[in-house]
Amino acid sequence: MLCVLYKCINTGGVRNWLRNNYKGGFMLRTLTLLSAAILATHVSHTAMAQELSSNDVAQPPASANVESADESNHFQTAFLRRQVNQTMSVGRAISSIAGHYPQEIVSIVDIALDTYPDKYREIIFAAISAQPASTEEIVQLAIEKEVSSCPNIVQLAIKAEPTYVDFVVQAAAVSTPEELDEIVRVAVLTQPDAADSIVQTLSQEHPNKIVDIMTSALNAVPFVGEYVVDALLAVFPNEAETVVETAVRESAQQREQVMRILNTAQHAGVSQDKLKEYAMSAGLSEDDFNSALAN
Numbered sequence: 001m002l003c004v005l006y007k008c009i010n011t012g013g014v015r016n017w018l019r020n021n022y023k024g025g026f027m028l029r030t031l032t033l034l035s036a037a038i039l040a041t042h043v044s045h046t047a048m049a050q051e052l053s054s055n056d057v058a059q060p061p062a063s064a065n066v067e068s069a070d071e072s073n074h075f076q077t078a079f080l081r082r083q084v085n086q087t088m089s090v091g092r093a094i095s096s097i098a099g100h101y102p103q104e105i106v107s108i109v110d111i112a113l114d115t116y117p118d119k120y121r122e123i124i125f126a127a128i129s130a131q132p133a134s135t136e137e138i139v140q141l142a143i144e145k146e147v148s149s150c151p152n153i154v155q156l157a158i159k160a161e162p163t164y165v166d167f168v169v170q171a172a173a174v175s176t177p178e179e180l181d182e183i184v185r186v187a188v189l190t191q192p193d194a195a196d197s198i199v200q201t202l203s204q205e206h207p208n209k210i211v212d213i214m215t216s217a218l219n220a221v222p223f224v225g226e227y228v229v230d231a232l233l234a235v236f237p238n239e240a241e242t243v244v245e246t247a248v249r250e251s252a253q254q255r256e257q258v259m260r261i262l263n264t265a266q267h268a269g270v271s272q273d274k275l276k277e278y279a280m281s282a283g284l285s286e287d288d289f290n291s292a293l294a295n
Contacts, residue, residue: 081115
């Protein structure tokens with residue numbers, strides 16, 4: 001119906017008839033507006049139809065995407081096997097591929113862990129050593145595939161690239177939060193020099209677990225107490241009481257360590273009254289307490 005009316009108006013027949021039979025311009029103006037409206041509607045419908053048709057043609061079926069992904073995986077698997085045969089080692093193959101195709105390292109590790117699951121240590125170590133920037137993704141992938149226990153993967157990843165220890169523990173804690181205590185323990189034992197950074201990173205991610213994280217770290221490596229306290233007070237100044245009390249309690253058997261913790265807490269602004277309370281609870285003498293604050 002719209003098409004017929006549109007043709008009639010477009011040819012000018014009705015417009016001419018009105019011009020000849022009506023002196024006033026009201027009906028002419030009305031029909032002219034109607035003509036414009038119908039024309040706009042016609043053009044809009046045509047454009048929408050063309051757009052829908054174009055979209056239908058542009059989008060491939062879902063099965064085509066699946067086939068494409070399968071072909072890509074098949075190609076990468078064949079490529080990896082060829083590299084392993086040439087280098088006689090999956091680790092060397094991973095390193096070589098990472099050097100030439102760094103952007104593909106995660107997908108190559110994915111395929112390598114499926115193809116050579118018993119070589120997971122070699123694969124993870126080589127991949128992280130070659131492309132440290134992908135450490136977090138590689139750790140998450142290895143944990144998801146359950147090629148080994150989470151703590152074992154954490155230890156392996158830290159040894160491969162110690163400077164990326166924060167990324168390792170963060171990825172592990174996100175993937176398996178129920179193993180947080182063991183992640184902390186293994187991480188600080190593997191890289192004790194980074195204990196303060198490890199505790200700080202994980203405490204920021206899990207602020208309600210500060211005490212647990214500190215306890216695990218200090219039980220594993222008691223001599224890092226002062227550094228842990230300093231790192232935590234820098235980001236949690238309002239948790240000074242909890243941090244210092246926990247550190248002193250877990251280090252109570254280490255007299256020199258307790259004194260260092262008290263000194264660190266003093267420089268962080270903890271009141272002398274509170275510090276004395278912590279010192280007495282740890283069994284320090286008055287002389288030890290005064291000596292700790294005097295340094």
